[in-house]
Amino acid sequence: MARLVLKFGGTSVADIARIRNVARHVKREVDAGHEVAVVVSAMSGKTNELVGWCRDASALHDAREYDAVVASGEQVTAGLLAITLQDMGINARSWQGWQIPIRTDTAHGAARIQEIEGSDLIRRFADGQVAVIAGFQGLAPDNRIATLGRGGSDTSAVAIAAAIKADRCDIYTDVDGVYTTDPRVEPKARRMNRISFEEMLEMASLGAKVLQVRSVELAMVHKVRTFVRSSFEDPDAPGMGDFDNPPGTLICDEDDIVEQQVVTGIAYAKDEAQISLRRVEDQPGVAAAIFGPLADAGVNVDMIVQSISEDGTRTDMTFTVPASDLGKATALLDKAKGQMRYDAIQSEAGLTKVSVIGIGMRSHTGVAATAFKALAQRGINIRAITTSEIKISILIDGEFSELAVRTLHSVYGLDKG
C-alpha cells in the first residue's frame, strides 16, 4: 500500500466521458489498495472563457476578483469527479483550496503556496476516502481565493504530495511522457524512462510544455518522485498499475538515474528576437542602465552576449527577447537612447533558440564543440551562444529550426534506443 497523488489536466477532464475515464484511473489505484488524492484542472477551454470575461469586464481587473471567477473552473471539475467516483462505488469527496486549506501568499493571480494542512486528508485516507482536490487555487491571508497562475495545478499536485508525504505524484497529461525532443519535429524522438529534476527544469523552461516550471522546482526541493504519463491510455491496460514503473517518465533525483547520458534531450523555443546595440559606452553600470528599464517594463530578456571592446571605450551588446516583446523593447530603448549612449540599434525577429540538455555535461568535455561542428556541417549559422552547467543554448535563424533539432538529436545518439 502506498500513498499517491494523481493530477489530471484540462484535456483529461474536458467532458463527462473523459472525467469517467479519469475515474477509472483513480479506481485502478484504489482497487490496488493505495491511498489516493486527485488534483484536477478546469475542463479545457473553461479557464480561457473565464479569463476572457474578466478582461471584457475591465482591462485592468482586480486580481482578487479574477481569482474568485477563474478558480470556479477547478471547483466544478472536482465536484463532478467526486460524483463520478461515488457512482463507481468509491468513497470520495471534493475539496476546494479554502477548505483544506491550501494557504498561499498575498500575490493574487500568481500566488505561491505557503502551507498545506494535510492532516484532515490523511485522517480520511484511513477511512478509505479519496480526496478530489481543486487544483490551481488556495486561500490567501485575506480569506479570499488566490490562484497560482497558469498551469498552477501541477504545482498544487506536487505541493500536496509533499504535504501528505505521498510516495509518488503522477501528472496525467495528453502525452505519455517526456521525450528526448519534440516528436512532431523528430519522429525518432524517444520517451525517456527517467530524467533528473535539473534536466526537466531546463526542458520545461525551454518550451517542452509538459510540466509547469514551478512544479518541477518544488518537486526537486521536496524530492517528490513525479511521473509524467498519459490519461488517454486504457486505464486497465497491462502495466498501468505497476507501482515502481508505470508507463511514463519518472522525474527524480539525479542519484536515482543509474546510467546517465551525457546529453538527454534537445529543446527549442521559436519566435525569439535579437536586439543589438552598437558601440555602447564600455563603462561600469552600462548593463544595468540597459536591462533595468526592460525588466521594469516586464520584457523577458534571455541570452545576453557582450562583445569584447575594440578600443576599450565602446562595445556591442546583443540579447534576445520573445518576438512578442520586440516592439515594446525597441520603443523603450529608442526613448532611452540619450542615457544609454549607443550609436545604433539593430533588431531581427524570426529566430529560434535550440538547447542541448544533459547532466552528464558537467563531467564531459567537447559537448559544445560537437554541436557547433554538426550545425556548421549543415550550413546553419550560429548567431549567439549561452551555456550553463547542464545546457548549451544556440540562437539560429528560424528557418533552420527543425533541421537543427534533428541534427543535434542525431549527433548525440538520442535516436538510438
Added chain:
Amino acid sequence: MARLVLKFGGTSVADIARIRNVARHVKREVDAGHEVAVVVSAMSGKTNELVGWCRDASALHDAREYDAVVASGEQVTAGLLAITLQDMGINARSWQGWQIPIRTDTAHGAARIQEIEGSDLIRRFADGQVAVIAGFQGLAPDNRIATLGRGGSDTSAVAIAAAIKADRCDIYTDVDGVYTTDPRVEPKARRMNRISFEEMLEMASLGAKVLQVRSVELAMVHKVRTFVRSSFEDPDAPGMGDFDNPPGTLICDEDDIVEQQVVTGIAYAKDEAQISLRRVEDQPGVAAAIFGPLADAGVNVDMIVQSISEDGTRTDMTFTVPASDLGKATALLDKAKGQMRYDAIQSEAGLTKVSVIGIGMRSHTGVAATAFKALAQRGINIRAITTSEIKISILIDGEFSELAVRTLHSVYGLDKG
C-alpha cells in the same frame, strides 16, 4: 442616506453587456449616497448547464458535490460584477457565501439560511464599499457549500436585507413589477403599486413566477420592504432613483396598503391533473392512508375534495396533483388499492387551477359567488373549489384557462385603472 439590497436574476446578468447595465443601476444608488449590497444569480443558462453535468455524472449525485458544482455560477457573476463596478470607479468587492458567512442548515441542495454574519459588510459600508454577494449559497455546518434550491437568490437577498437591517430590498427581474394577472393572457392587466406579503405569497405559489415563495415568507416575517422592478429599464431614466416610490411593485405589510381592494389579482396554474377515488371506505384514518404514501413519494397533492358519504360507509375522494406527477401517483394508488379499499380510480390531466386573490375577502362576502356566476355565464364548468381566507381556487378544463382568467379579471374590475 439609506441602506439598500439590490438583487439581479440570471437574465439580468446573462452577459458582460448586461452586467454593465446592472452596474449602472448600482452606481445610481451609490451616487445617491446609499449604502448598497448587491445579490446576484448565475448567468442565465449556467445553472442548468451545471445541473446537467451533475446528472450526466450520476443520476443519484451527492447533494454536497452538487452544491459545490452549482454554486460556482453565482461565484463567477459576483466576481465579474465587482470588476465591472471597479471599472466605473466604485469601491466594490465580491463575497461568496462561505466568506460572509451565510450559515445554513445541513440540507444540501435545498438548505435554509440559519444566520448571516452581517457585521463585516456593515463596517465596510462605512468605508464606502459596495458588497457584491453570490446568491443562492451559504456555508453548511460541515464547512461545505450549501445551495438554497432553485430561485434561492431571492431568498439570499431578503435574508441579507434582514441581517443588515436594510431599508429596502429591490428584486430586479425581467418584468417591471407584479401584475393583476398574467399580461400575456390579459393585455389589460395592470401593474400593482403595492401588494401585501400574504397576497404575494398566494400569487407566487400559484404560478406568478416573479418571486420565490420562501423569499416572500422571509420578507413577511422580517418585515422587509421588497420592491419588484425591472433591470432592463434605462438605469438613469427619470424616477428610477426615487427612494420612496421607485417604478415597480412594493410588497409590504397589509397595514401599509391604504386603499385595499377586495380582489387584487388573478393567478392560474396550468397542467394540473385530477384523481378521483370512488367509493372509498368512509372511516377515520382513510385520508392519512391515501395521502401519506403520496407525500412519502414526493407527490405534491393540492386541492382535496371529499364528497359527503351517501350511506355513511362510502365516500368519493378527489384531489389534484401536477400533471407531471400523475403517472407516479396513479401507479402508487393502484399498488395500494388493497389497503386503501376503494372501488375504482379515475384520473384526468389537462386541467387548470384559476385563483382569485385578495386580502379584502376577509371582510367582504359574495366574492366567491361572483366568480361562480361569471364562469357559469361563460359556460365554464367548475370541477372543484377550495378556499382560504384570502383566496378562492377553482379547477376547470384547461381549454378554458385564458377565458376564465380574463372573465375573472374583468368581473372584479381589475382592468380598470
